[in-house]
Amino acid sequence: MTTGSFGWKIDRQHQQSLYPGQREALTRRGLGASNPEIAEAMGVARQTVASYLGGAVVALGVATIEEAVTAAREAGLTPFYRGA
Numbered sequence: 001m002t003t004g005s006f007g008w009k010i011d012r013q014h015q016q017s018l019y020p021g022q023r024e025a026l027t028r029r030g031l032g033a034s035n036p037e038i039a040e041a042m043g044v045a046r047q048t049v050a051s052y053l054g055g056a057v058v059a060l061g062v063a064t065i066e067e068a069v070t071a072a073r074e075a076g077l078t079p080f081y082r083g084a
Helices: 004-013 020-030 035-042 048-062 065-074
Strands: none
Touching: 020 035, 020 048, 020 065, 035 048, 048 065
16 A cells, blocks of 8 residues: 555554664653753764654654654553663
């Protein structure tokens, strides 16, 4: 099932799995951290955090980062920290 040039995103929406960086960024956002705070805590660039969060929105098939935080929590994908 594809639609235009964004067809690959539609398939990923239904995957319901996230990469570890996405899970950690969502965990930290759910605790109220900003992108710069998440980047510092994770030791990555701010752009990387934005990529993690945007990818999570697509993967979970939601419209906003806040919805992604909730969806990940409800799916049992968060909380998550590297080394946990």
